[in-house]
Amino acid sequence: xxxxxxxxxxxxxxxxxxxxxxxxxxxxxxxxxxxxxxxxxxxxxxxxxxxxxxxxxxxxxxxxxxxxxxxxxxxxxxxxxxxxxxxxxxxxxxxxxxxxxxxxxxxxxxxxxxxxxxxxxxxxxxxxxxxxxxxxxxxxxxxxxxxxxxxxxxxxxxxxxxxxxxxxxxxxxxxxxxxxxxxxxxxxxxxxxxxxxxxxxxxxxxxxxxxxxxxxxxxxxxxxxxxxxxxxxxxxxxxxxxxxxxxxxxxxxxxxxxxxxxxxx
Ligand SMILES: Nc1ncnc2c1ncn2[C@@H]1O[C@H](COP(=O)(O)OP(=O)(O)OP(=O)(O)O)[C@@H](O)[C@H]1O
Numbered sequence: 001x002x003x004x005x006x007x008x009x010x011x012x013x014x015x016x017x018x019x020x021x022x023x024x025x026x027x028x029x030x031x032x033x034x035x036x037x038x039x040x041x042x043x044x045x046x047x048x049x050x051x052x053x054x055x056x057x058x059x060x061x062x063x064x065x066x067x068x069x070x071x072x073x074x075x076x077x078x079x080x081x082x083x084x085x086x087x088x089x090x091x092x093x094x095x096x097x098x099x100x101x102x103x104x105x106x107x108x109x110x111x112x113x114x115x116x117x118x119x120x121x122x123x124x125x126x127x128x129x130x131x132x133x134x135x136x137x138x139x140x141x142x143x144x145x146x147x148x149x150x151x152x153x154x155x156x157x158x159x160x161x162x163x164x165x166x167x168x169x170x171x172x173x174x175x176x177x178x179x180x181x182x183x184x185x186x187x188x189x190x191x192x193x194x195x196x197x198x199x200x201x202x203x204x205x206x207x208x209x210x211x212x213x214x215x216x217x218x219x220x221x222x223x224x225x226x227x228x229x230x231x232x233x234x235x236x237x238x239x240x241x242x243x244x245x246x247x248x249x250x251x252x253x254x255x256x257x258x259x260x261x262x263x264x265x
Pocket of ligand 1: 014015017019037038039040041042043044045046203
């Protein structure tokens with residue numbers, strides 16, 4: 001069985017700066033990955049490659065068996081769901097929630113003159129229901145709370161029934177209740193065998209939904225450690241990646257991290 005994502009020596013340079021430095025990484029069918037790392041580690045740059053929105057400067061990236069540089073990215077992108085703050089910023093505030101989700105079928109963010117089948121309409125409704133926002137279907141996107149927007153964005157990213165789903169900091173900006181609801185929804189997504197391969201980027205171990213199976217810890221454009229989450233998410237690995245002594249605890253399917261030495265001592 002070939003890997004769903006296969007990066008071999010992926011390097012990204014911008015000018016004289018090396019942002020990703022020889023990344024080797026494989027993701028297989030059924031896996032649910034968290035990518036964790038400090039500011040500037042290269043997480044967003046990595047996701048841009050995985051979303052077929054950027055090419056490596058060196059090395060090879062195979063997404064769904066297709067090598068970047070040898071494939072029409074416009075055919076590849078609908079097979080890869082992607083939700084990020086940058087994409088969300090392009091959604092017009094006057095778009096209805098229904099259209100925000102529906103327009104993903106054409107890979108656009110504003111409804112124009114496309115026609116949609118009843119099948120598309122039903123799928124959009126089902127996805128909104130799956131993320132508990134079905135009752136918002138006629139609301140304008142610009143009137144939603146941040147938590148509601150995040151759920152709509154994830155529903156949108158699943159509209160094309162992708163084989164990979166990339167989520168860039170989905171809990172950023174949410175309050176505690178909003179974060180917990182989103183973590184619950186993502187945990188259900190992770191548990192569903194019909195879900196695509198999931199890759200979730202975050203800065204915080206508290207945002208890792210139960211059911212995520214693997215972790216890649218990034219640091220300075222490289223991989224600090226990668227593998228099954230219970231092997232990789234250790235105090236030593238986390239402390240090295242974030243450059244400060246940290247402790248890690250696990251319970252009830254959730255993770256928690258804090259300074260190894262309590263503040264003030
Ligand atoms: N076009 C560019 N030219 C020069 N440097 C860049 C460019 N794009 C990104 N960088 C640098 O590459 C590094 C990695 O950026 P990236 O956004 O991938 O990190 P990140 O892990 O997503 O960070 P954060 O957690 O803060 O979002 C940063 O130091 C950033 O300043």
